[in-house]
Amino acid sequence: MDRTKDSPRARYREQTRSEIKDTALRQLAESGVAALALTRIAKEMGLSGPALYRYFASREDLLSALIRDAYDDAAAAVAQAVAQADAAAQGPRARLSTLAGAYRAWAVAEPHRYLLIQGAPVPGYVAPDDTRDRARAVLGPFLPVFAAGEPGAGISGLVAEMSAWHAGDDAVAAWVADYVPDAARDSARPAAALAGAVLVWAQLHGSVGLEAAGQFAGMGHSGGTLLAAQLGLLADCFALS
Amino acid sequence: MDRTKDSPRARYREQTRSEIKDTALRQLAESGVAALALTRIAKEMGLSGPALYRYFASREDLLSALIRDAYDDAAAAVAQAVAQADAAAQGPRARLSTLAGAYRAWAVAEPHRYLLIQGAPVPGYVAPDDTRDRARAVLGPFLPVFAAGEPGAGISGLVAEMSAWHAGDDAVAAWVADYVPDAARDSARPAAALAGAVLVWAQLHGSVGLEAAGQFAGMGHSGGTLLAAQLGLLADCFALS
DNA sequence: GAGGCATTGTGATGGCGCGTAACTCTGGTT
DNA sequence: AACCAGAGTTACGCGCCATCACAATGCCTC
Numbered sequence: 001m002d003r004t005k006d007s008p009r010a011r012y013r014e015q016t017r018s019e020i021k022d023t024a025l026r027q028l029a030e031s032g033v034a035a036l037a038l039t040r041i042a043k044e045m046g047l048s049g050p051a052l053y054r055y056f057a058s059r060e061d062l063l064s065a066l067i068r069d070a071y072d073d074a075a076a077a078v079a080q081a082v083a084q085a086d087a088a089a090q091g092p093r094a095r096l097s098t099l100a101g102a103y104r105a106w107a108v109a110e111p112h113r114y115l116l117i118q119g120a121p122v123p124g125y126v127a128p129d130d131t132r133d134r135a136r137a138v139l140g141p142f143l144p145v146f147a148a149g150e151p152g153a154g155i156s157g158l159v160a161e162m163s164a165w166h167a168g169d170d171a172v173a174a175w176v177a178d179y180v181p182d183a184a185r186d187s188a189r190p191a192a193a194l195a196g197a198v199l200v201w202a203q204l205h206g207s208v209g210l211e212a213a214g215q216f217a218g219m220g221h222s223g224g225t226l227l228a229a230q231l232g233l234l235a236d237c238f239a240l241s
Numbered sequence: 242m243d244r245t246k247d248s249p250r251a252r253y254r255e256q257t258r259s260e261i262k263d264t265a266l267r268q269l270a271e272s273g274v275a276a277l278a279l280t281r282i283a284k285e286m287g288l289s290g291p292a293l294y295r296y297f298a299s300r301e302d303l304l305s306a307l308i309r310d311a312y313d314d315a316a317a318a319v320a321q322a323v324a325q326a327d328a329a330a331q332g333p334r335a336r337l338s339t340l341a342g343a344y345r346a347w348a349v350a351e352p353h354r355y356l357l358i359q360g361a362p363v364p365g366y367v368a369p370d371d372t373r374d375r376a377r378a379v380l381g382p383f384l385p386v387f388a389a390g391e392p393g394a395g396i397s398g399l400v401a402e403m404s405a406w407h408a409g410d411d412a413v414a415a416w417v418a419d420y421v422p423d424a425a426r427d428s429a430r431p432a433a434a435l436a437g438a439v440l441v442w443a444q445l446h447g448s449v450g451l452e453a454a455g456q457f458a459g460m461g462h463s464g465g466t467l468l469a470a471q472l473g474l475l476a477d478c479f480a481l482s
Numbered sequence: 483g484a485g486g487c488a489t490t491g492t493g494a495t496g497g498c499g500c501g502t503a504a505c506t507c508t509g510g511t512t
Numbered sequence: 513a514a515c516c517a518g519a520g521t522t523a524c525g526c527g528c529c530a531t532c533a534c535a536a537t538g539c540c541t542c
Contacts, residue, residue, distance in 0.1 A: 013518090038499080038500070049499085049500085050521075053502085058501075059499090120356040121455065132459075154477060155474075157466050157469060158467060158470040161463070164461055165462065166461075202447035205447045206442075206446045206450070207443045209450060215368070219439075220406020220413070221402040226443055229396040229436075248540090278528060279529070281528090288491075292490075
C-alpha cells in the first residue's frame with residue numbers, strides 16, 4: 001500500500017495524465033482556451049470521451065492542472081535567469097532586466113499559457129492558496145533586486161502600504177524572508193522589496209500581457225522596447241545601480 | 242424607404258436589441274463571460290431561443306456589440322475627465338492623474354466590461370479596424386498630456402520607434418493630429434506623445450487589469466495607490482509639471 | 483382603407499460538449 | 513491462481529448554438 005506511488009499502475013496513470021495535458025496544450029495553442037474540449041482531446045488520443053474522467057474530474061480540473069504547470073514553468077524560467085545573473089555577477093539594474101526579460105521571453109514563447117495564468121477568472125473568483133503561492137514563486141526572485149534599492153519619494157504611499165502588509169500578513173513576511181534572508185536587518189527593506197515586486201508585477205502584466213494578447217499587432221514598436229522603457233523608469237525610481 | 246431609420250419598426254428593433262444587451266450585461270456581471278448564453282437571455286426575457294437570432298447573428302456578434310459599447314463607454318469616461326481637467330485648468334501632471342483615475346474608476350466599477358475589452362482573444366485574432374479606432378479614442382486624450390513633456394533619456398529607444406511609426410502609418414498620424422493639433426509644429430512632439438500614450442496604456446493595463454481581475458484580493462494595497470505610483474514614475478520621466 | 487409583405491416569433495431539429503451511470507474486461511495485487 | 517481495483521466502453525440526459533420551415537402580426541404602399 002505504501003508503494004502505490006511507484007506501482008506500474010501509478011506510473012501508467014501519470015503518463016496518461018501527462019499525455020492528456022500535452023494534447024490539451026496543443027489544442028490551446030491552436031484554438032484558444034474556449035475551444036479546449038475534453039471530448040476532442042479524447043478523440044485525438046483515440047479514446048472515448050468519458051475515459052478522460054478517470055484522470056481529470058472535470059474540464060475545470062484539467063485547466064487547473066494546466067495553470068499550475070504554467071506557473072511552475074514561468075517560475076523555472078525566472079529561476080534560471082537568476083542563475084544566469086548570479087554567474088555574471090550582475091548588479092541590481094542588469095539583474096532586473098535579465099529576470100524580466102526571461103519572464104517576457106517565456107510569455108511570448110507560449111502566449112496561450114501566459115494568458116492562462118494572467119487571464120480573467122470568473123467574477124466570484126478567489127485564487128486558491130496553492131495558486132497564490134505559485135505566483136509568489138514567480139515574483140520572489142525580484143524581491144532581492146529591490147531590497148537593494150532605495151524607493152523614491154514618489155512611491156512612498158505604496159511603500160507605506162507594503163510596510164503595513166508585511167507587518168500584518170505572516171505568509172507574506174515568510175515569502176520575503178525566503179528570498180531576502182537579511183531583510184530583518186533593516187525594517188525598511190521588506191517594504192521596499194514588496195513595493196518593487198508589486199510594481200514590476202504590474203509593469204510586466206502591462207507590457208507582456210498586451211503583447212501576449214496580440215494587441216501590438218500592426219503597431220510600430222516591439223514589446224521588448226516597451227518593457228525596457230518601463231523597467232528603466234522603475235530602476236531609476238529605486239536608484240538601482 | 243429613406244425613413245426606415247426612424248420607422249416604428251426600427252425603433253422597436255433598436256429597443257429590443259438594447260434590452261438584450263442589458264440582460265446580457267447582467268448575466269456577464271453575475272457569472273462571467275463564459276456563462277453568457279443566448280438561450281438563457283431569451284428565457285429571461287420571456288422569448289424563445291431562436292428569436293434572438295433576429296437581433297444578433299450569433300453569440301459572437303452579441304459579444305462584439307458589447308465590446309464596442311464598452312469601448313465607447315470607457316472613451317466617454319475619459320472624455321468627461323478631460324472636460325473636468327479643462328475646467329480646473331489642470332497642468333499636465335494633474336491632468337494625467339485625472340484621466341487615468343477616470344479610466345480606472347470606470348474599470349473598477351464594471352470589471353466584467355473592462356475584462357471584455359482587455360481580455361484575451363483567440364490565438365489568430367486581429368482586432369478589426371473598428372475596434373482599433375475605438376481603442377484609440379480611449380487613449381487619445383492622453384496624447385496632448387505627453388506632447389507637453391520632454392521624454393527622458395531612458396526611453397529614447399521607445400521614442401525612436403514611435404517616431405518611425407508616426408512617419409510610416411497615416412492612420413496613426415491622423416490620430417495624433419486629431420488630439421494634438423499643433424503637433425506638426427515640432428516633429429519631435431508626435432513621437433513623445435505616442436511614447437507617452439503607449440506607456441500609459443501599458444501602465445493602465447498593468448495595474449487596472451490586475452485589479453479588475455481580482456488579483457489584488459487579500460493583498461495589502463489598493464489599486465489606486467499602485468496606479469498613482471506608476472503614474473508618478475511616468476510623469477517624472479516626461480518631466481511633467 | 484385594404485391588401486401585400488417584411489418583420490417578428492415559434493416549435494422542431496441537428497450537432498456538440500459536459501458529465502453520470504451501468505457494464506465489461508484486463509492485468510496488477512495478494 | 514483468484515480476486516478486484518482501475519481503465520475503458522456504450523448509453524444517456526442536459527444545456528447550448530444555430531438553422532429551418534412555418535405562422536402571425538402589423539407597417540406600408542397603393
